[in-house]
Amino acid sequence: MTPDWVKDAVFYQIFPDRFRIGQGPLGQPAPVREGFEPWEAPPTLRGFKGGNLWGVIEALDYLQELGFNALYFCPVFSSTANHRYHTSDYFQVDPILGGNEALKRLLEEAHRRGMRVILDGVFNHCGRAHFAFQHVMENEAASPYRDWFHIYKFPLAAYTKHPNYAAWWNNPELPKFNTSSPECRAYLFRVAEYWLEQGIDGWRLDVPNEIDDDEFWREFRRRVKAINPEAYIVGEIWDDASRWLQGDQFDAVMNYPLGRAILGFVGGEALDKDLAARSGLGRLESLGALAFHHRLEDLFGRYRWEVVTAQMNLMTSHDTPRIFTLMRGQVERVSLAFALLFTLPGAPMVYYGDEIGMPGGHDPDNRRGMIWDPEGWQTHIQETIRRMAKLRRLVAPLRYGRYQYLYGQDGHLAFARSHGTESVVVAVNAAPEPWRAQIPLHGIWSRGERAVDLV
Amino acid sequence: MTPDWVKDAVFYQIFPDRFRIGQGPLGQPAPVREGFEPWEAPPTLRGFKGGNLWGVIEALDYLQELGFNALYFCPVFSSTANHRYHTSDYFQVDPILGGNEALKRLLEEAHRRGMRVILDGVFNHCGRAHFAFQHVMENEAASPYRDWFHIYKFPLAAYTKHPNYAAWWNNPELPKFNTSSPECRAYLFRVAEYWLEQGIDGWRLDVPNEIDDDEFWREFRRRVKAINPEAYIVGEIWDDASRWLQGDQFDAVMNYPLGRAILGFVGGEALDKDLAARSGLGRLESLGALAFHHRLEDLFGRYRWEVVTAQMNLMTSHDTPRIFTLMRGQVERVSLAFALLFTLPGAPMVYYGDEIGMPGGHDPDNRRGMIWDPEGWQTHIQETIRRMAKLRRLVAPLRYGRYQYLYGQDGHLAFARSHGTESVVVAVNAAPEPWRAQIPLHGIWSRGERAVDLV
Incomplete structure (x- = not known):
């Protein structure tokens, strides 16, 4: 069983060194307070900007107001790297982030708001x-x-x-x-258990395919679910993930194939394919509506439905260029891409700063300090995300309904999603010109029923 | 003010990797259980024998029965070295030792028995x-x-x-x-505070003279005493320690000069001076009773009396050869040396295994695995220590009374210690032959009072 809460989740990904510097109490050990790069300076491969978890706590109201109800953190444990994928100690939150105390408070504050928190587990x-x-x-x-x-x-x-x-x-x-050493294995499982005991809501697994051992991940799942049956296990698998999604390993994966398809459909001639190709996104294909639809159908048919609705759907992350830059600053395309992400099956995920249209090319440029001055925000994107998150919260079919193709031609796609007695039609115009068309409804609404424009 | 409890303390020094392997629950992270050197094999410079704090807990009854009421631990924090002076993390007890959980339990179990625990602080x-x-x-x-x-x-x-x-x-x-970096300084002070908050009773300071900054140690003292005014601060200073014993830095130091004097007086021709010279003990001088007395008088006169009675008096440690080997296996001399250590002003300290006459030359030979099979014990030494510890506990002058010279010639020394209305005379024969003498009492007992032979 995949966790129910994920089907209602709207994720926000935080890269802790770059999100926000908060003024919490001194941690254990005392975090350093000085010696960081200026927040606004272009990020460097080895530099630290000093973001911390106290800053995230300060920003929870901002995130909640936008409609996010789940946080996915890049690694937070003690590390020698600004991205913290080089773990020094899996039982210690990095002192610069505020230490274990800050994470404890963050979990309390997030849970008090009904927000979930998953951490990045680097076990390979x-x-x-x-x-x-x-x-x-x-x-x-x-x-x-x-x-x-x-x-x-x-x-x-x-x-x-x-x-x-x-x-x-x-x-x-x-x-x-x-991981075939029993003691090493026990250590890693203990790490997974420990943080669940401390209250996290799941693990995003970094490069889990590198631990080429299904039994490792089966035992991982057993241990995790024994502590919290509703814990979310989501793997970083960039391509087909059938091996891990049979129900005995992961709940879901990071759904990059879906994100690639959306970018290919919505991006049009704006899409910077060369930039994308230098990241894990690989070579993006421009897709017409029908081709996009076939891609979706393939993706949604590949896994069980409870997996599909629990997928972590994303277009961009700390491992890709930012969507604003991929779309060469075309705000409408960025907004439309997010609108699609929020109306398709699976839990949408937004990389910090993408909601305000932050620019960012290749790593480390995609990891700039978050812009907190509203003067620097692309509010059209932000407003789209706020509205789509609200819609998704209010309209159950957007979370649970099956994808049903209605119409597709050139840059125009319409699909329906139905759940119980409710149905929603989503019509997308990815072309630059206005579009009018007759969309066959294939009986998704009973004759005589009135449709309401939700947008 | 030096802590009152130290004046009543009988210390036992534990080198955690070599004292005892206990079977506690798995720690955090799970300690390794395998891959250690055999316990009985000669120790190597880099090898681990896998002793842990669960083992110490198991041995508390043994130590208490011998009369020890204070434990001084070589470093216990996470480290890459078997002696753990190479600290990796000052906030984590080494996983092999059982982690923070094992220390917590040890503190509870020790305190329940009225035993104090001090840790080795390596802050340089x-x-x-x-x-x-x-x-x-x-x-x-x-x-x-x-x-x-x-x-x-x-x-x-x-x-x-x-x-x-x-x-x-x-x-x-x-x-x-x-230590002049404010953040580094704050970090080290926080370490000191943290473990006091967790319940330790003091710090033994490793090479504190290397932090050539009186203000550092003054602030260290203020912070330590703010948390526990009765915490013991004892520095590893091998020679004159006046600089640190003015009342604003340490309570006391490791009294190697006293130990060297005892070895020089009691060791006689048995003493292996060459072996001693290759350690921090340096060149030991053979001392007759009068010379020994002058040495004592100098040592006891050098510091305030509340410091003298709070000194950590020792002959051997993990930094010296073992006393059994220094005395070339002469059990009587070893026993006599301990008897002196227990009857002079200051808190006696016994290095683990010395109470059973374990042999041990230069490092790492002085760090063998503790012998737990009574067949391997020199029970004469052990019995002496048990009796002297008991005597010290029952007879207040041995803890608080000033040293008063009575008689000294060749290998024969007599001194008195008086406290309130009680007085004790200690007569020592460090020569191989029996000794009879008239000892002038200089009025330490009132005329007509009866002396009792306590030994």
Whole structure:
């Protein structure tokens, strides 16, 4: 069973170093307060801007007012990297973020508002600063952690370009865990359990395909669901995810294929395909309405319906250019793409700042400091998201209804979604010119019933 | 004011990796359970034997029955070294030791028995695996922790023989903190406060003279005493400690000069001076009773009396050869040395295993796995310590009374200790032959009063 709450969720993705600096109490240990890059300066690969979880707490009202009811955080644990994918300690929230105390408060404040919180779980590899790896660095074969990694030779060449141990993409900064070591495995499961016990609502799994072991993920699921049956397990799988979506591993995946299709349909000639191609989005195809529809049908037919409605649907993230830049600043196209994202089956997810039309090219440019001055906001996009989130909240078919094709030609698509006795028709004009057409309703409304324009 | 409880304390020093393996519940994170050196094998410089705090809890009855009422632990925080002086994380008890949970339980169990617990505070330097140092390793000048260390040049050469940053004894494994950085300073003080809040009874300070800043230690004291006015602050100062014992920095120091004097007086021709000289004990001098007395008088006169009675008196530790080996296995001399240690002013401290006459030369040989099979015990030494600890507990002058010289010649010394209306005479024969003498009492007992033989 996939968690019910996800079907009602509207996710907001936060990259903690770049979202907001809050003035919380000193953490444990005291976070550093100085020595950061200026907030407005172009981000650098190694620089820190000092965003923290106290800042997120301060922004919860802003997010709630826009209609977000779920937060997905890029990693928050102690790390040597500004993106925090290089984990130093899985049991400690990074001191710069405010430490464990700040996360505890954030969970309380979010839950008080009915908002869910999921964290990024990086279980395939750790940072070379991780205590177990450092233990092996120092003690080599005498370390009881020697089996936690795949070591080819001592001494470890961790600070060279040629790691002599298994590492993610052969990057010496990221030693791969040996998940077949019972103690290492137990450690990782314990991490997953611990944070659920602390109150998080699920895990987004980083590169889970790299742990090529279905039994690992089955046990992961059993342990997670034993603590919270409604916990959400969503994997970062960029392509077909059937292997993991049989009900015994993940609840859902990050639905990049859907996002790629929306971009291809809505983007038109504005779409910067070259920029997209340099990211995980890959080569985007321009899609007419019919081709887009076929893509959707394929995607929605591939997995069980309870998976489809629990998918994390997104177009952009910290791993892609920003949608505003992909659409070359065409605000209407960005707004339309979000409108589609919010009306299709699955839980929509918005990357921080995309709701205000922040620009951003390739990493690290897509990770700029959030703009908090409304002068810098593209309010048309923001208003679209606010309205679509509200619509989705008020209109159950947008959350639970099956996708039903009605009409598709050139840049024009209409589809219906029905749930119980309610039906919604969504008509999209992705072309630059106004559009009028007769849309066959195929009996989704009974004869004589009156339609209401919700937009 | 020095803490009153210390004057009544009998300390036992525990080297956690080597004392006892207990079977506690899994910690946070799960400790490794396998991959250790055999307990009985000669210790190696980098090997781990897997002792843990659950084992200490199991042994509390043993220690209490011997008369110990205070434990001094070598470092317990997360570390890459078996001695744990290379701290990785000051807020985490090492997972192998059982994690924070095990220390919490240990504190509860010790306090329930009226036993105090002090921890080893290594504030001058950390291990190169420490999160802040690793942060600077990865991010160099972009790290907000860059000022926490004394860095001469980037990139850091931390895994070479020539560190380009300040390090303890130029050992690249031990980067020296920049204690003049306000944030680094705040961090270290927070560590000190945190563990007092968790219930420890004081700090033994590792190489505190290396932080050449009286104001640092004054603020350290203010913060520590604000949380627990009875907390004990005892510095590792091997020689004259006047600078730190004016009342505004430490309560006391590790009284190696007293230990050296006892060894010099009691050791006689048995004493292995060459072995001692290769440790911090330095060159030991053979002392006759009068010379020994003069040494004592000098030591007891050097500091205020409330400091003298709160000193941590010891002969051996993890930094010296074991007393059994220093005395070439002469059990009587070892026992006599301990008897003296327990009858002189100041709190006696016994290094784990010395009470059962474990042998041990230079590091790492002085850190063997504790012998738990009574077949391997020198029970004469153990019995002496049990009796002397009991005597010290029952006879207040042994804890509070001033040292008063009565008689000294060759290997024969007699002194008195008086407190209130009670007086004790201690007569020591450090020579191999029996000894009879008239000892002038200088009026310490009123005429007509009867003396009782306490031994």
